[in-house]
Amino acid sequence: MEELGLNISHEEINDLLRKQFPKLKALMESRFPGRSFEKTLTNLKEEKFGKIQQSFSETHRLEKLLKMGKSVCKVLVKRKDFIDNQVTDVCQGTGFVLFDRFILTSAHLFDKCVEGKKLLDQINVSARFQYNDDPETNYFHFYAEKTFIDIDNELDYAVLELKPEGQNSIQNNGENVKVPPGLLNSFGPLPGNGEACLIGHPAGSVRKIDPTCIIEPEKRKQVVEDHLAPYEKTMFTIMSVVETIKSQGIECIMVGGTKADEVETYHTFMYHGASGSPVFGVDFKVFGIHTRGYTYGFRRHETSVIEYAQQLLSIFQRFVINLKKSGNDEMLEKVKEAVTENEDLKKILQVEPMEED
Known part of the structure; x- marks a missing residue:
């Protein structure tokens, strides 16, 4: 020891x-x-x-943090039994919006729930936003696509895309339901x-x-x-x-x-x-x-x-390298378009991945 x-x-x-x-x-x-x-x-x-x-008791700082915190979501991983249609909780975690409908969370939430970059058929993932004062009624959520944009167990991160149709828990429809702004440009x-x-x-x-x-x-x-x-x-x-x-x-x-x-x-x-x-x-x-x-x-x-x-x-750097190596040029272009104000991220985007031995 x-x-x-x-x-x-x-x-x-x-x-x-x-x-x-x-x-x-x-x-x-x-x-x-x-x-x-x-x-x-x-x-x-x-x-x-x-x-x-x-620092954090100053109201103007707290207000800005709470505003940025709207991008934070509760991540739910659930399993559906196809025989009796019972849905059980696998685990719960937290995530936050990067940009558009893409969220970042921890990879270990999906242990034994993924094969390659795809969720198992019986696994569904959703993200709840504004899960605050009245969690039973006042929130909205989006389901995630079955295939991860990227998942990396070494750095323990996963990037998921949310489906465009959201659901408001009160109105039970997608009216006025939008994914909050992302935090990607705030990385430091x-x-x-x-x-x-x-x-x-x-x-x-x-x-x-x-x-x-x-x-x-x-x-x-x-x-x-x-x-x-x-x-x-x-x-x-x-x-x-x-x-x-x-x-x-x-x-x-x-x-x-x-x-x-x-x-x-x-x-x-x-x-x-x-x-x-x-x-x-x-x-x-x-x-x-x-x-x-x-x-x-x-x-x-x-x-x-x-x-x-x-x-x-470091996570963003690995994410960019993985996108380049996998040939996901479409996603890479979206990332480049989203990173408009962050010099640290722009520098990372310009670095070419090293050749493997």
């Missing part, structure tokens, strides 16, 4: 257990002299969360530090907003250790938690890990159902798509030690 950066190893644990629990407290105190984890956490709150309060690079804000549908709920702060790569190890510090008197519990989050691949986002510089980390209350949420910076640039957290506990009582977002510029 040393590669995880949590200063714990199996040999150390075995040695501690052999020496019995009376000495455990002294050892843990030696790891965190003067209860340094409390000081670190206090400093984090004082330095970061005060800024969040200042990872900020590296400062404030951030997520908008999504955690646990399948109405749309929610969560201001947070970015945890810089060099601080991730300490943040995880601070989170685990309350378990210092229960070695069996900390062993279980560390093994659980390690098995989920948390070491890859730590300094030196394979994703350390490719993702942005933070804390958020948004767990299941929030995958695919856009992550905004204070400049209103959308820099990431919320991907996952490293969780432990039970399904209904889970806790996460840290969460992260994949950077959108």
